[in-house]
Amino acid sequence: MTEDHELVQRLREGDEAAFVELIDRYGTTMLRVAQMYVRDRATAEEVVQETWLAVLNGIDRFEERSSLKTWLFRILTNRAKTRGQRDGRMVPFSSLAGHGEEGDEPSVDPDRFLGPDSSHPGAWAAPPVGWPEERLLEREALTVIEMAIDQLPEAQREVILLRDVDGWTPLEVSDVLGITDGNQRVLLHRARSKVRAALERYMDPEIAGVTR
Amino acid sequence: MRLFVGEMPCQELVELVTAYFEGALSRRDRRRFEAHIRDCDHCTTYVEQMRETIEATGHLTEDDIEPEVRDELLAVFQGWSESREG
Numbered sequence: 001m002t003e004d005h006e007l008v009q010r011l012r013e014g015d016e017a018a019f020v021e022l023i024d025r026y027g028t029t030m031l032r033v034a035q036m037y038v039r040d041r042a043t044a045e046e047v048v049q050e051t052w053l054a055v056l057n058g059i060d061r062f063e064e065r066s067s068l069k070t071w072l073f074r075i076l077t078n079r080a081k082t083r084g085q086r087d088g089r090m091v092p093f094s095s096l097a098g099h100g101e102e103g104d105e106p107s108v109d110p111d112r113f114l115g116p117d118s119s120h121p122g123a124w125a126a127p128p129v130g131w132p133e134e135r136l137l138e139r140e141a142l143t144v145i146e147m148a149i150d151q152l153p154e155a156q157r158e159v160i161l162l163r164d165v166d167g168w169t170p171l172e173v174s175d176v177l178g179i180t181d182g183n184q185r186v187l188l189h190r191a192r193s194k195v196r197a198a199l200e201r202y203m204d205p206e207i208a209g210v211t212r
Numbered sequence: 213m214r215l216f217v218g219e220m221p222c223q224e225l226v227e228l229v230t231a232y233f234e235g236a237l238s239r240r241d242r243r244r245f246e247a248h249i250r251d252c253d254h255c256t257t258y259v260e261q262m263r264e265t266i267e268a269t270g271h272l273t274e275d276d277i278e279p280e281v282r283d284e285l286l287a288v289f290q291g292w293s294e295s296r297e298g
Contacts, residue, residue, distance in 0.1 A: 052288050142268065200261070
C-alpha cells in the first residue's frame with residue numbers, strides 16, 4: 001500500500017492515479033460515516049464530494065501534522081455534522097454512555113453465571129467451550145459475523161467496523177467521531193461481545209441456547 | 213475455584229476484556245485480570261474467543277465504492293485539475 005505521504009505529493013502534482021487510490025481506499029468508509037450524520041444516501045454522497053473538493057483545494061496548505069486519513073475524515077465529519085444539523089437530524093453519539101440502546105448491557109447473559117446465593121457468585125455456570133479453529137475460517141462464520149454487525153446499534157456498528165475491519169487505532173476513532181477514548185472502548189466492547197455471542201450460537205447452539 | 217477478597221469474578225472479567233487488550237486497565241485490575249485467567253480455564257477460553265472474534269472480523273472487507281459514486285468523484289478531481297492548470 002502506497003504511503004499517504006507519497007499520495008499527498010502526487011495529488012499536488014495533479015496525479016489522477018493517486019486520487020483513484022485514495023477514493024478506493026477511503027471512499028466506502030467515508031460514505032458510511034457521512035451517512036450517520038445526514039438524512040439520506042444522496043446527501044451523504046454530496047458531503048463526500050464536497051469533502052474531496054475541500055481536500056484538493058487545501059492540499060497545498062496541508063502540513064501533514066496529522067495523517068491524511070485523519071485530516072480527510074475530520075473535514076468529512078465537520079461537513080456532515082453541519083449538513084445534518086441544518087436538516088434537523090439528531091447528532092449520533094450525542095447520547096452515549098448510559099441510556100437507551102447504548103445503556104448497560106451485559107457482555108454475557110447473566111444467567112450463564114452463578115447467582116449471589118451460590119458458593120461462587122459470578123463464576124461460570126454455563127462456561128464457553130473452545131471453538132474448532134477450522135470452523136472459524138469457514139465462509140459461513142464470516143457471514144455470521146457480518147449479520148451480527150448489521151444488527152448492532154449504529155454507534156457500536158461504526159466503531160467495530162472502523163477498529164476491527166478497517167484497522168483504525170483507538171485514537172483515530174475517538175478523534176474522527178468526536179468521542180472519548182473510553183466511549184469508543186465501551187462501544188467496541190459491546191460490539192465485539194455481541195459478535196462473539198453470535199459466533200458462539202453458530203458454533204455451539206446447545207451451549208449458547210442454555211438461556212435462550 | 214475459590215474467590216478471595218479482591219479477586220475478580222468471571223462475570224466481571226468478561227466486561228473488561230477489551231480494556232485489557234487495549235492496556236486501559238488500572239494496574240490493580242490488570243493484576244486481578246491476569247491472576248484470574250491463570251487459574252480459570254473457562255475465562256481463558258472466553259478471552260481466546262474474543263481474540264478469535266477480532267481476528268475473524270478482520271477478514272471482512274469493505275465493499276468497493278460503487279462505480280457511479282466513483283465516476284462522480286473522478287469528475288470532481290478532473291474539474292479541480294483543470295481549474296488548477298487554467
